[in-house]
Amino acid sequence: MRLTRRVLLQTTGLGVLGTLGGALDAQQHFFDPEEPTADEVIAEFADGQVIEDRDVTLVLQSFVEDGYRVPVEIHAPGAREIMLVAPANPSKKVLSVRFGRHSAVSHVVTRMRLAADQEVVALARMDNGSVVRATQKVSVLVGGCG
Amino acid sequence: MTVGPKRRIKLPETVAAGDVFTIKAKITHHMENGFRLDQNGGRVPRDIIHRFHCSFEGETVIDVALEPGVASHPFFAFEARVPRGGEFTFTWYDDDGMVHTETRSIDVI
Amino acid sequence: MKLNRRAFIGAGSAAMSAPYVLAQGAGRPKVVVVGGGAGGATAARYLAQDSEGAIEVTLIEPSRTYFSCFFSNLYLGGFKSLEEIGHTYGTLPASFDMNVVHDWVVDVDHAVKTVTLGSGARLHYDKLILSPGIDFVDGSVDGWDLGAQNRMPHAYKAGSQTELLKAQIAAMPQGGVYAMVSPPNPYRCPPGPYERVSMVAHVLKKTNPTAKIIIADPKPTFSKMALFEEGWATHYPGMIDWVGPDFGGDIVSVDPDTMTLSVDGDVLSVDVCNVIPAMKAGHIAEVAGVTQGNWAPVHAGDMSSKLVPDIHVLGDASQQGDMPKSAFSANSQAKVCAAALLSTLTGAPLLTPGYSNTCWSLITQNNSVKVGATYKATEDKIARVDGFISQVGESDAVRERTYLEAESWYLGITSDMFG
Numbered sequence: 001m002r003l004t005r006r007v008l009l010q011t012t013g014l015g016v017l018g019t020l021g022g023a024l025d026a027q028q029h030f031f032d033p034e035e036p037t038a039d040e041v042i043a044e045f046a047d048g049q050v051i052e053d054r055d056v057t058l059v060l061q062s063f064v065e066d067g068y069r070v071p072v073e074i075h076a077p078g079a080r081e082i083m084l085v086a087p088a089n090p091s092k093k094v095l096s097v098r099f100g101r102h103s104a105v106s107h108v109v110t111r112m113r114l115a116a117d118q119e120v121v122a123l124a125r126m127d128n129g130s131v132v133r134a135t136q137k138v139s140v141l142v143g144g145c146g
Numbered sequence: 147m148t149v150g151p152k153r154r155i156k157l158p159e160t161v162a163a164g165d166v167f168t169i170k171a172k173i174t175h176h177m178e179n180g181f182r183l184d185q186n187g188g189r190v191p192r193d194i195i196h197r198f199h200c201s202f203e204g205e206t207v208i209d210v211a212l213e214p215g216v217a218s219h220p221f222f223a224f225e226a227r228v229p230r231g232g233e234f235t236f237t238w239y240d241d242d243g244m245v246h247t248e249t250r251s252i253d254v255i
Numbered sequence: 256m257k258l259n260r261r262a263f264i265g266a267g268s269a270a271m272s273a274p275y276v277l278a279q280g281a282g283r284p285k286v287v288v289v290g291g292g293a294g295g296a297t298a299a300r301y302l303a304q305d306s307e308g309a310i311e312v313t314l315i316e317p318s319r320t321y322f323s324c325f326f327s328n329l330y331l332g333g334f335k336s337l338e339e340i341g342h343t344y345g346t347l348p349a350s351f352d353m354n355v356v357h358d359w360v361v362d363v364d365h366a367v368k369t370v371t372l373g374s375g376a377r378l379h380y381d382k383l384i385l386s387p388g389i390d391f392v393d394g395s396v397d398g399w400d401l402g403a404q405n406r407m408p409h410a411y412k413a414g415s416q417t418e419l420l421k422a423q424i425a426a427m428p429q430g431g432v433y434a435m436v437s438p439p440n441p442y443r444c445p446p447g448p449y450e451r452v453s454m455v456a457h458v459l460k461k462t463n464p465t466a467k468i469i470i471a472d473p474k475p476t477f478s479k480m481a482l483f484e485e486g487w488a489t490h491y492p493g494m495i496d497w498v499g500p501d502f503g504g505d506i507v508s509v510d511p512d513t514m515t516l517s518v519d520g521d522v523l524s525v526d527v528c529n530v531i532p533a534m535k536a537g538h539i540a541e542v543a544g545v546t547q548g549n550w551a552p553v554h555a556g557d558m559s560s561k562l563v564p565d566i567h568v569l570g571d572a573s574q575q576g577d578m579p580k581s582a583f584s585a586n587s588q589a590k591v592c593a594a595a596l597l598s599t600l601t602g603a604p605l606l607t608p609g610y611s612n613t614c615w616s617l618i619t620q621n622n623s624v625k626v627g628a629t630y631k632a633t634e635d636k637i638a639r640v641d642g643f644i645s646q647v648g649e650s651d652a653v654r655e656r657t658y659l660e661a662e663s664w665y666l667g668i669t670s671d672m673f674g
Contacts, residue, residue, distance in 0.1 A: 005180035029181040030189055068481040069217040086215050090181035094215035100206025104166040108208065111217035113179070141642070152493075154502050156519075170501060176488055185650040218484060221501055 029090045029115055034096070038087035038121070045083050045096070045123050049131040058122040058134040066138040067114035076124035076132065079106040088118030114140045151175050153248050155236060160253040163229065169200065169207070172221040173238050173246065179214035195220055197239040203232040230254050283311040284600045287380040289360045289539060291316025291344060294386030294570030294585035296672035298325075300461035301593040303353035309601045312353040313378060315370070319343065319357050321672075322413040325582040326665055328447065329617055331410075331421050332454030334600050340413065346674040360364055360367035363543035365563045372633070382596055385545065386569040386585065387537025388412070395533035398437055406511040407528040410451075411443065423527045424455055430448055430465040431526035434516045436507055437472040440496050441496035442534045442552075443571045443580045445478035447625070450616040451529070453483065456491035468495045469525075471518045473505035479616060479626055485647045486618035511535070536572035550574040555632035556608055567592050575634030577628070584612045586668050591632075608632050615661035622651065 018106075036044075042051070059073035074082050074097075084094040099106045106124070119137045125134065152174040161167050168231040173195060180192025194214055200207040207226045220238075231254045260419035288299040291314055306312075316397040321342045329335040344355045359373035361383075367541070369377045385567030391409065393400065410420040424433065433455055437448045452468055459466040468491075476499075487495045498504040503519020509528055535541075545551040545560040551568040552561040555576060560566040569592055570585030578584045591608040598605035610631060628642030632660045645657060 029179070030183055032181065066476060066480070069476050071475065084215075089215045091179065091214040093213045095213060096211045097229075098199070098206070098209040100208060102202045102205055102207040102226050102228055104225040107225055109221075109223035111221050113215050113217050152496065154503060156499075174500065177486070180650050184648060190648065218481075223501070 017026050039093040041093045046131045051133045056124040056134040057130045058136045060136040063139045065141050069111045072112045073109045074122045075107045079124035081125045083123045085121040098133040150246050166227050170223045177218045188193050193241050195238050199237045201235050219233050284381040285311045286382045288314045288384040290386035293582035294589045296588045297589035298593045301353035310350045315356045317359045324413040324492045327413040327417045328450045328454045334456045337394050342673050350674040376537040383566045387539045389534040389571045390538050399509050399530045403511040407530045427526045433468045433527045434525040435529045438531045439473045446616045449483045453618050470497045471504045471507045482624040490619045541571045555637045558592040577639040622654040
């Protein structure tokens with residue numbers, strides 16, 4: 001896991017954007033230019049392998065009322081390791097899972113955060129070293145009441 | 147009563163040998179992503195659970211590296227299969243250095 | 256009551272531009288409004304006020320004092336007295352040319368256009384507005400029925416149930432358990448149960464700090480979840496345990512005799528059990544024939560029923576598209592409906608309908624969060640245009656301002672409703 005550098009801030013109110021050199025989204029997240037990009041995260045996982053679009057299923061709604069706690073499921077039978085990437089989040093890598101000896105199925109269900117509309121990427125590394133991918137476009141609403 | 151953030155785990159008490167079964171695990175943790183700005187325009191520092199590990203009798207079931215994109219109160223559901231009865235260990239590693247552990251036994255018939 | 260024959264132009268559809276033609280000597284058009292809540296009282300008031308006597312408006316409401324469900328959580332939290340959320344109806348007939356009748360409507364005959372009251376009287380309508388709120392779905396919480404509401408109150412219709420719940424909270428033993436069974440979607444006031452939990456936690460923190468709150472929820476997420484979780488972690492750490500469907504929050508049964516709650520097979524002894532069952536349109540809507548399933552489908556342009564002509568349905572009972580079931584929504588819909596009827600019945604000009612909603616929730620003293628949106632009528636439904644929501648990490652000043660907005664809104668809506 002690559003550590004990212006954190007920037008310590010002076011509290012200058014409105015001047016903070018210039019100081020940080022970053023951007024804000026609608027939820028007032030700061031996007032740190034020091035954070036690895038989605039491409040960098042994916043390339044690191046792929047480690048030189050060609051990525052093929054097969055053999056992994058990403059289960060994710062295409063429209064969510066709220067990006068706070070979004071159910072997501074990744075299923076990649078035979079995979080040793082999987083990774084989830086959210087290219088429009090402030091931190092692109094969401095998680096990676098290594099399946100061990102007592103794992104019955106290369107399958108995990110979890111809940112993720114979605115900062116904005118984006119195409120979420122699930123990657124899997126199979127036992128033979130090949131790397132596969134599935135993607136899902138998601139629209140995120142802001143301010144749904146219920 | 148367990149000390150520290152609340153944990154919830156669900157798995158069967160007894161399974162038949164060779165059966166696949168589901169384990170659910172959740173820990174209370176607000177998962178501060180480190181990208182929010184506070185009232186003064188400064189960044190609220192990151193504070194997350196960065197690793198969740200489930201093992202059975204010392205051998206890995208799953209090992210998760212979490213980043214800030216995992217939702218608050220990280221929840222995982224996954225499938226396991228064990229050859230005999232024994233103990234599962236669930237470990238959560240917090241950015242603040244704390245390590246939270248739970249164990250659960252399972253009987254295999 | 257004598258039936259008046261009417262000759263009228265046009266079917267009961269959304270495009271009402273032709274004025275309503277009355278037979279010679281037939282008198283004023285009659286609009287009967289069933290339900291004196293945020294929808295009904297607002298509609299009746301504006302029809303009476305804006306028609307300046309051209310429409311005969313009758314509002315039928317069984318309660319003589321209306322305790323607003325909205326802000327009733329604040330009464331539970333000790334921020335309002337019961338009197339502050341209670342309103343009487345006398346100002347309406349005193350200020351506007353309208354009739355207020357305190358009775359139940361027990362039948363609607365849409366073939367002959369009459370409503371029958373509990374007292375036996377029958378009233379004719381030319382247009383009927385139903386705003387009956389909600390009723391609970393039988394059997395939706397295993398082990399609970401209305402007969403158990405004194406032991407396990409819902410307090411989801413304000414008044415004596417709210418008083419009861421407040422007394423039960425005060426009587427909890429030190430270290431006791433307040434349990435809530437939260438309802439499935441859709442239901443009245445999506446953030447309501449969670450504002451209630453915040454208010455109960457606020458009280459317990461002061462009077463019973465070792466007490467615990469547990470919520471069994473069939474919903475995987477809830478309205479303003481991030482904001483409530485932030486609030487609970489900040490102000491009531493360790494007190495509140497939310498169990499969603501991941502851990503069986505949808506597999507619930509209760510036993511009012513033993514005061515136990517079972518969540519996914521785990522049986523818990525509780526001191527207070529606030530059961531909020533699944534909801535449906537107020538029963539009279541079903542009787543009137545305007546419901547399909549649990550709710551009343553309506554045309555987005557004027558809230559008229561899709562199933563029965565000359566009936567409009569407002570507020571919680573309606574299938575209101577993207578709008579939530581809230582007092583603010585009901586009040587917004589009532590104004591659109593009143594304007595549409597004014598146009599149909601008196602030829603007043605009709606403006607394009609616009610809807611809006613804001614839901615405020617009090618987390619702790621002077622700390623409120625909100626979510627809201629604007630909406631427009633489409634062919635299909637009332638559709639969301641854009642929205643807003645409070646942010647996690649907002650300053651105390653922003654939260655206090657949000658709270659003051661809510662107070663201001665309460666004065667406004669109750670003034671709309673009661674004159």
